[in-house]
Amino acid sequence: MTDTRHEDVVRELRRTVERQQRELEMHRTELEQTNAGLLALHAEVERQRQRSAFLDDVSRSVSASLRGHEVAEALVGLVIREGVATSADVWLLGDDRRVHRQPRPGGKPDAPVQRVLATREPVTAPGRALVPLTVGPILLGVLDVRRDGQEFGEDDVAFVAAVAARAAVGLRNAGEYERERELAERLQRAMLPTLDTPGDLELCARYLPAARGVNVGGDWFDAFTRPDGSVVLTVGDVTGHGLDAAVIMGKLQNALRAYATEGHGPAETLRLTHALLRGWHSPLLATAVVLELWLETGRIRWANAGHLPVFVAGEDGAVRALDQPNAPLMGVPFDFVIHEYETALRPGDTALLYTDGLVERRSRPIDTGMDRLAEVFETVCGLATDEAGDRILAEMLDAADHDDDVCLLLCRWAAKEAELPA
Template sequence: MSVERELSGPLSAELARAVRAGRLPADAWAVLAEVLESLDPATPVGHVVESLTDIVPGQLGETELPSQEVRTPARGSRDRDLRWRLTDKPVVGSPSRDDIDRTAFLDEVSRASATSLNSAEMLSQVSALVQSHQLADVTRVWRSTDDGLRCATPSSGDVRPDLTAQQALITRRSVRTGSSRLSVPLLAGRHALGVLDLERRHRGFTADDVSLAHAVAGRTALGLRNAYEYEREHELAQRLQHAMLPALVELDEFDIAARYRSSTRGVHIGGDWYDAFSRSDGTVVLTVGDVTGHGLDAAVVMGQLQNALRAYALEGHGPASSLRLVHELLRESRGSLYATAVVVEVQLRSGMIRWASAGHPPPLVQDASGDVVYLDAEHGPMLGIDLTPSIPEHRRSLTPDSSVALYTDGLIERRRSDLDAGMARLATAFERCGDGKVAERTDNVLHEMLGGTDHDDDVCLLLCRWLGPARPDVP
């Protein structure tokens, strides 16, 4: 088909000359026609041709173009790239007030799409910007899922997509219903992530509005793709982290619970761990540790240290001896990571505890009356540093119904307060949450310390209560 038959006017002549000069592939019209349909008729011809000729032949060549008779969604990404090049083309001369407002609005949309990795929060911000700019009176965002389109705009309530929104997703092109409803697909590369649904109550959408809606949808789709990737990776990291945590020992004389909370910032696998197990001599061993850094390397070292501490303790080594052996293991690995750890042994028959710490925050003990004290005794250095550690070991007796808490520094450290303030807050939280089962108390303490705020580090909390020596069965 000739250029003159496909297009008309000065644009046809300009494109024909570009083909004859070899600046455009001869079979590009099937794609170009779709792109040109959505353009503002006022777009200067020179800008159209210049933008089209910026596409290299490998992107818009004969081998990648479908035939004119078969129109497939695979062309959508190339159509969109061309359309964005044209709609975002700067206008020669002094910009009008509308051009300035458009650029400022799109900059706000770009910032909103890039500054939050929470998809719901990001979409809420974009929807608010669309309405404040009066591009639409009602805005909905539909997320594409395996079960179809689902509304991702919190304020929209429980609504279902209509035919217009579904058609926009399937065709990957904007669809209008009358003059006051516009549905634009959210396209990121070859993936259709959803639909941006716009509705006006008292006026219709102009060609400029459609062009602006496509630009908003493109920026939103990129932000949505980043948010989805972050959320997926964060979920996988959490699942892997929890899969590596052990099952806790269950004993009549011992009530025990543990919680792990991943950092709310960033996507990583942390190096925090906890463990609790019993020996055949009637001793329960509690350990909590924290490997420096994050990521796969930290997770691998964490698993090694957790298993090594368990093995040494089961062999009968005491807290200090177990930590020294783990230190040597970490030194021999010649890695660049270090760790802190604390080991506590509880003799169930007597309530005697032994503990040792290698650079870790001190255990907390709460007696039956509710008084809270820290076992802030002398401790050894971090595990893995280049020296022979001296790790002292300490003893103390518990009274029945006393509780012992081990935790990682993520529970008490905050950017805006020092460590002493964090430890004081933790002691107060234990005093306030003294009643109830251990599992309930553990959740309450975490809520007191973390609340609903973001925290920069992973958090482990291991809490146990010694109920007293087991009583022999009375016949």
């Protein structure tokens, strides 16, 4: 009996151990599955975090430029660098409804691109995914991405579509800015005058729009002969940019010419123009300098409302600035006194009127730009005015992108004999 009970206890103990081992193995399996699930969840969370960060990078990159081809170039570079694709193209619909490839110009859209344009739905092909670039109801083009030896799944296509949605906003903004820039530039060029050069004067005028964005529309120059034979030279700049500045510029230029043609002196011309601008209740302000020249004597009279000083260079290269105290900008909400000054040119002297886009840079103080302009003017004042104007632009802008539009007006009093005032 004792042996039998002992065997029964042993069997029961074995069953208990076996049951506990089975339960332990079951718990171990559940734990492994839980760990695997947690790892998978962590990997998915990290993947989604990386994708969200990438989409933020896309938004920042496509917002960094206001040129469509630069936006497309930034987008393609980003999707390749981050491994979303091994190559990519952006097919953009132009205003003429033609499709243009960026950032690699040339080529014609194939059947998959045409299908996306027609249906506005994503399309997949071997190693390729194409999604529409849309903002609301507006179709801008197609984002075309490729992978070497790897297909795009549904999740990949959805992600590429999210990338396209972010990029489309930047492309739309760039397109709107480019259209406004073109319109403002065309409007401004149409309003700039053709110079009628009188005897004893050599005139040169140059206008360059801003190389970037819509910073165009506010600068103007003018030169005309009044009925009394005197010549009026003006250069001005409206604050702000784009169409509003271009429209105000055109109005101010015409008003200033009309006041001066009536016979008002420089100070009174600026005062009347200031009062007119205030009456328009525009938030924009303007600077201008008006200079009168009597060809018989070389006498000049000028007034300045918030503008940069005129430079005068002699035949010997000596440069001086007409930097007497200025009046405030035109359009400020108060009246002010505008002082008028007078001096004389010598035969062969050249006056230089210009706007701040020629001398002002974000990377340097404006005084540095003014000093540089004086140096350049000194070296070119012996050249013909057309050549001197081109040289000044080349030296001052240094062939780099400039953020503001630029006007300059050169006037050389070419009289050989003159009765100069005592």
